[in-house]
Amino acid sequence: MTLLTLALFQARPAFHSADEALATLNSAMSRAAAAGADMLVTPELYLSGYGSAAAAxxxxxxxxxxTLHAAAQIAAEHRIGMVLGYPERCGRALYNSAAVFGRDGRLISNYRKVALPNDFERDCFVPGIGPEAFEFEGVRCSVLICYDIEFPELARRAALLGTELLLVPTALRAKWRFVSDAIVPSRAYENAMFVGYCxxxxxxSNSQFSGASSICAPDGQHLCRATGPEDLILATIDTTAVQQRKSDFDFLQDLKGIGCATSPIAKIA
Structure with missing residues (x-):
């Protein structure tokens, strides 16, 4: 059994300077630490705000x-992990990324978004190559970003890496609230994992986002949900729930006997 308390920082949408973003983040990390959190997740592109190529x-x-060093210092100061959504520059390429810092401020992982859903992202960013798994406080974790989780294949790839907790910074528009209501808990259920969706x-003044951050359990139930405005929500996950869910039925194991990849597709007359 491993217990981990996860905090989601449902931040106000804003195009702000790095210093302003870090100051707000520092306040959220302080509140999360005081509440007993082990890790905090920010929304997608938190550092720049979402939707402006110039800002990104x-x-x-x-x-x-x-700036990333300053973010790492915030994690170290409060002694909790952090998943930070930010625009990453690598040579001439730009990625929609999420950096994962440990309690000591060490960079554990850096994920680059794969699925770019709109003109803003396709014009601005280069796609990444997919999830990787890493350990945080004894929990096997992976990161996806926003639209990535709408592809069952990407969440399944994370599950096949042994992921117990999937961390998902997002910038979900209000008109696609179905994703947070139905798709996110479905991904948790079908892959027997916890999902933190921020x-x-x-x-x-800015109602374009859904404001429906949530933490889902491996049985597909919401452990906690945000209500719309700026919020900090927390839930403690227990990894024994992953194995309990798999003891009922294990999709990953049973999939091997179905042969979906080689089954012929019947033609409809």
Missing amino acids: RGAAQDLGSQ DFAAEA
Whole structure:
């Protein structure tokens, strides 16, 4: 049994400077630490705000930049892990990325979004290559970003790596609220994993986002959900629930006997 308390920071949507973003993040990390969190997740592209190519390019960070070093110091100061959504510069390429820092501020993983859903992202970013697994406090974790989780194949790839907790920074628009309501818990259920899905807040002045961040259990149930405005929500996950869910039936194991990849597709007359 491994217990881990996860916090989701449903931040206000804003195009802000790196210093402003870090100051707000530091406050959220302080509150999360006081509440007993082991790790905090931010929304997608938290560091720049979502939807502006100029803002993304202006806030883009190389791995090892002063701004990412400052974020790492925040994690170390509060002694909790962090998943930070940010625009990453690598040579001439720009990625929609999420950096994962440990309690000591060490960079554990850096994930680059694979599925780019709109003109803003396709014009601005290069796709990554898919999830990898890493250990945090004895829990096997992976990261996907926003649209990635709408592809069953990407969540399944994470599951096949042994992922127990899938961390998903997102910028979900209000009109696609179905994703947070139905698809996210389905991914948790079909892959026997916990999913932490962190969106931007829905505000009267900027209601384009769903503001429906949630943490889902391997049985597909929501452990906690945000209500719309800026919020910090927490839930403690127990990895024994992963094995309990698999003891009922294990999709990953049973899939081997189905042969979906080689089954012929019947033609419809």
